[in-house]
Amino acid sequence: MMQYHEFETTFEKLLQTQKDLYPYAVDYHQTNFQHSIQYLLSSILSQTEALLQQPQANWENTEEVVGDILYCADVNMQQLFSLEIPNELTADRDFEDVKTKLYETKYYPISEHLNYIFLPPALERKMFIHKHLDRLADTGHFCDLGFGPGVLSAFILQQKERWIGCGIDISSYCLQHAERLLKKKKVLERCKLSLGDVRALPYPDDTFDLVVAVEVLEHIPDPEVGLAEALRVLKPGGYAITALPINLPILMHLYDFESPDEILALYKKVGLKVVDFETKEFQRQTETFVDTFALSIKL
Numbered sequence: 001m002m003q004y005h006e007f008e009t010t011f012e013k014l015l016q017t018q019k020d021l022y023p024y025a026v027d028y029h030q031t032n033f034q035h036s037i038q039y040l041l042s043s044i045l046s047q048t049e050a051l052l053q054q055p056q057a058n059w060e061n062t063e064e065v066v067g068d069i070l071y072c073a074d075v076n077m078q079q080l081f082s083l084e085i086p087n088e089l090t091a092d093r094d095f096e097d098v099k100t101k102l103y104e105t106k107y108y109p110i111s112e113h114l115n116y117i118f119l120p121p122a123l124e125r126k127m128f129i130h131k132h133l134d135r136l137a138d139t140g141h142f143c144d145l146g147f148g149p150g151v152l153s154a155f156i157l158q159q160k161e162r163w164i165g166c167g168i169d170i171s172s173y174c175l176q177h178a179e180r181l182l183k184k185k186k187v188l189e190r191c192k193l194s195l196g197d198v199r200a201l202p203y204p205d206d207t208f209d210l211v212v213a214v215e216v217l218e219h220i221p222d223p224e225v226g227l228a229e230a231l232r233v234l235k236p237g238g239y240a241i242t243a244l245p246i247n248l249p250i251l252m253h254l255y256d257f258e259s260p261d262e263i264l265a266l267y268k269k270v271g272l273k274v275v276d277f278e279t280k281e282f283q284r285q286t287e288t289f290v291d292t293f294a295l296s297i298k299l
């Protein structure tokens with residue numbers, strides 16, 4: 001794997017040749033390398049540029065996360081910088097369109113993983129899980145629905161050393177990426193990740209002590225179906241950690257929640273008792289949106 005100093009040299013060269021494209025990255029680079037790499041990567045991946053111009057982001061884990069991404073995606077910096085960004089989705093918020101044009105690309109798990117460098121809602125998801133890990137028993141079995149780059153699965157397995165896990169995601173690129181992350185974090189032997197759809201889980205009823213469904217149910221047109229499946233595989237008395245955005249109508253979100261009350265009503269309807277519910281406001285480009293984080297118990 002590329003060492004950090006090689007990474008920095010490569011980065012510096014590339015930056016000089018791409019000055020026009022990433023002027024603010026160049027500015028940052030002159031004062032603080034760690035800042036500029038985040039600006040550059042995020043610019044290249046055309047994500048949330050405005051957000052990144054806020055200097056209060058948490059920069060601490062940059063090197064580790066970038067190292068993880070290079071390893072998981074099996075690319076070097078040159079390849080990462082020349083990564084092809086998927087074309088705009090064309091169909092009107094259609095699941096198959098999103099799946100083939102976005103989830104089934106090498107770009108997708110990388111872009112989701114990059115969020116864990118800087119994106120406040122992603123960092124908040126991890127913090128919400130962290131906040132509740134202590135109430136879990138020392139041993140247990142969890143399932144991560146829509147595990148994406150695998151950051152949250154890896155985090156839980158690292159924090160709960162006697163837990164085992166499994167997970168489902170619709171994207172074969174996420175599966176490959178996440179398995180490599182778990183391997184790098186030395187927790188893969190305690191976790192079985194698979195390809196699958198949250199709307200039809202391949203697990204028996206009452207299997208898990210904890211089900212995690214973080215920023216995934218809004219990616220299907222019928223979140224209630226996915227949530228009911230999550231509940232089916234959760235043991236009575238087991239915990240669910242869920243995160244759902246409100247009013248964030250981006251193309252891969254196939255269902256728009258309109259209010260925290262709508263989300264709370266859905267949890268109640270499927271048989272979840274909410275123990276902790278947080279709503280937080282975040283900026284996305286020029287708009288604000290609210291993200292919700294919930295810990296619930298299956299009645």
Ligand SMILES: C[S@@+](CC[C@H](N)C(=O)[O-])C[C@H]1O[C@@H](n2cnc3c(N)ncnc32)[C@H](O)[C@@H]1O
Pocket residue numbers: 103112125145146147148149150151152168169170171174196197198199213214215216219220
């Ligand atoms: C925004 S990402 C969240 C990833 C991860 N939970 C996290 O918070 O880091 C949404 C994930 O849901 C997955 N996904 C979308 N529709 C799905 C479905 N029907 N079944 C399983 N996974 C799905 C996507 O492939 C993607 O990895």
